[in-house]
Amino acid sequence: MTTSDDRTVAELIRAAFPDLTRAERQLADAILEDYPISGLGSITALSESSGVSTPTVLRMARKLGFDGFTHFQASLRGELKMMISDPVARREHWTDELPHAHILNRFAEAVSDNLRKTLQRMDVETFDAATALLADPDRAVFVVGGRVTHSLADYFFSLLQVIRDGAHLLPPNANIWPHSVLGMKEGDVLLIFDIRRYERELLSLARMARARGVTIVLMTDQWGSPITTQAAHGFHARIEVPSAWDSTVVLTYLVEALLAGIQALHWDTARRRMNELEGLLDETAMFKKFT
Template sequence: MTIAERIQSQLDTLTRAERQLAHSILENYPASGLGPLSALARDAQVSAPTVARMVLKLGFKGYPDFQAELREELRAKVQSPIAKHDTWAEGAPSGHVLNSFTEAVIDNIRLTLAQVEPALFDAACALIGDTKRPLFIVGGRVTHTIAEYLFLHMQVVRRGVTHIQSTSNAWPHYLLDAQEGDVFVIFDMRRYENNTLKLAEMAHEKGAKIILFTDQWRSPIHSVADICFSNRIVVPSAWDSMATTLLLVETVISAVQDVNWQTTRGRMETLEDMFDQTKLYRKFT
C-alpha cells in the first residue's frame, strides 16, 4: 500500500490531531512529508510528538523510514517507460509472462477495489447520470482512449455530453460554456500532464464538479477533485496497465445507465433504428 492508502485506511482510528495531520499530508502528497519533522508538524499545526506517533501507527520504525518510502513513491511517480521496464527486468518473475502479468493485474484490481468507498462511487455515478448537469469527459495522451470509451457510452445513455482532448490547443474553447455544477470526468495517470491540470483548475474555478480517475500516487488534480478514484496500475511492463481503470469505467457505465433507465432505453431504441436505416451492422435474420 502507498502511504496515502495507509492513511486513508486508518482515518477512523486516528485522534483528532492525527486526522488533522493526515489531511495536511494528503493535501500535497507525497511532497508534504519530505521536509523536516518539525516543518510537517508546523504546517499541520500539530505537535512533533503527534507526527512521530502517527508515523509509528502507519507501520514505520521512525520518521526517516517514513521519508524514505515517500521518496521512493515520488521516484515511482515520474518513471519513464524505459525506467519502468528496467525496474521489472531486474527482478523478472519466473513463469510465463501471461501468468505474471495476469497476477499483477488481479492484484491491482483487488487492492484498488479495497480502497473504493461504495458511497463515493454511488455519488460519482449520480453526478455523471444527472441529465440536468452537462457532462465533460477529459483524457490525456494515453488516457484519451479510455475517455473516448466512456464518452461513446455516455452519448447513448444521456444527452449533454462533451469529449475534450486535453492535449488540443482548442480545449479552452470548451470551458467557455462550463458553469457551476457541471460535471468533469478527468483521467490523469503518472507522468501527469500540465494541460490536464490547468484545465481541471480552470473548471474548478468555474464551480464545476470534478471526478478524477488517477493512479495510486494520485495526480496533482486530486487537490481540486470532488471525488477521486486511485487505481493500481503497476505491471511487469514498460507501460502502465489501464485494466483496473477500465473495470471501474465499465462499472460506472453499468450503474449510470440505470439512473434514468426509461430515458436511456428510449435513446437506445432510437439509435438502433438509425443503425437499421444506415445498414451499419449486418443482419443475419
C-alpha cells in the same frame, strides 16, 4: 518502499482518516495537498507547514504502521521514484523481480492482483455518489484524459452519450480547453483521467473548472494525481504490471462499472435512446445483418 500490506502512504492516510485526531487530520490534509513532496522535508519543516507539533507527526507516522518518521519518509521517497519513472525504468524494475513463468501468466497475475487490491480499497459510497452525479440529467458531463488516458475518456464518452444527453468530450489539444470551460456551469461534472507522470495541463483545467463551481471526479492511480486536491470524488486504480507501460485494465473496469451504474439509474431513458440509436444505425447500414 511501502509498508508490508503494500499500500501507498496516501492509501494508508485515507484509510486511517476517520480514526485520526483533529491535529492528525490537519497534518494528513497538508501531506495530501502536495503529495508526496510535502512529506520529504525535515520533521520540523513538516510540522511547521501543517501547523502541528513534531510529536503529532511522529504519532501519526506510527499510527500508519511506520517505525518512525525516517521509515515514513523512506516510503515516500520510494513512491516518488516510481511516480516519476519513465518506461525504461519501469521495465527494468520488473525485470529484476520477474519469475520464469510465461509473460501471459505473469501479466495476468499482476492484473488480477491490481483489480483485487483496487476493489479492497474501494469506497462504495464514493462510487455511488460519483455514479449519481454522472447520471444526473440536470448536470452536463465533460470528460477528458491525458496523453495515454485519452482513449479511456473517449470510450467513456462514446457510451455515456448513448445513455444520456449532455455529455461532452474535450478535444485532445489542451490549448482548446479554456474554450470548453466557457461552456461549463456551476453544478456540472468534469471526469478527468490522470495517471503517473501527471500532466500539468490537466491540473490547470481542474482548477479552472472548480473555480466555476464544477464538480471534479478523478480517475487516477494508487499514488494519486495532484488533481486529487481538486476532486470531490476520486478512484485510485492499481496500474503496475511487468511492462514498460502502465496497465489501464482496472481503469477500464471502473469505467464500465460506472457506465453500468449510470445506465441502471435511468434505464427507461437509456433504453429509449438505445432503441432510437439502433434505428439510426439501421438507416446507415453500418452493421451486417444476418437475415
